[in-house]
Amino acid sequence: MNDRLLLARTFARARHEGQRYGEFPYHVHLDDVERLAQPFGMNAMIIAQLHDVLEDTTTSVDEIVHDFGELIALSVSYVTDPIASDRATRKKQLNSRLQSLDENDDAAKLALIVKACDRLANVKTCRLFSPDKFVMYQSEHAEFRKAAYRHGICEMVWWELDMLIEVGDKLARF
Template identity: 30%
Template sequence: MWNPDRYKEALTFAATRHGDQREPGHGLPYVVHLCKVAMEVQRAAVDDASFDVDLAVTAALLHDVVEDTATTRGEVASHFGDAVAKAVAALTKDASLPKEQRMLDSLARIRAEPKAVWVVKVADRITNLEEPPSSWSIDKRRAYHAEAATIRDHLRGALASLEARFEHKIAAYARWCG
């Protein structure tokens, strides 16, 4: 069910690949974000483990490795298997699409995946609904808030307890939207 050795391997892989990247607006090593997402997944599993927890935690730790580094889907597959590579691919926005289409495209691909992948996306956005970088305009904050609602609407049914937490975080984020 839960495989700490696999999580350590995924965390080490992600930390190596993300290197010196930092969380936008916070300056913390990027790996902190990945751990926060994995923690949200594990917390959700305490309430309801009706999804593949190993897939979800591994994908949570690797979810940005293809999008934000030079790592390929093939490398993810060779290290972690096809299911994880497919999950990471669904969670990766397609940079060849116009920016306004990327999230909806990713959400459509996520919806075609097992519930574990849905859980990772919701956990990722929960983690990102913290205080936005001070450099963000009110319009950018409002757009991010609206995008969170779009994610919620497209991934309803992921996990009841996680959805309740997501709803709370979306509502709380509104205080930064002016």
């Protein structure tokens, strides 16, 4: 295993210590996102481990820059939810940021990939364990896709995400 990825896993586990992802330790979600990001390279896997550390912990961007470099820190900051009083406002602001990203920029492209992997991991988990959250993701999908999808980037992630959103509730019955 790559030393930087091991450092990212260790860093994320320490920062998210005690946090839960539903009934699971938080690192289960981070590992799910990392597995989905694996085809896109080591930097995508590292960002996957760190993608929630700014919004869910007291970690600063400077700490990420120090340990992982500017590219990783910038990507993580791109996928971090803005501070707002309610989910709808946070998601609207995040979608605006994602929509403005230039996929020709390495940090932006990695952020778009990891954000799609994160959403797919969330949808897969919610479809199985939290039907109410699954419905929420279904209702947000069109705006999220409009903001984060770029033709030719992680098409298989988007295909699976679209299929789960469109027919996931029907598939769950079989």
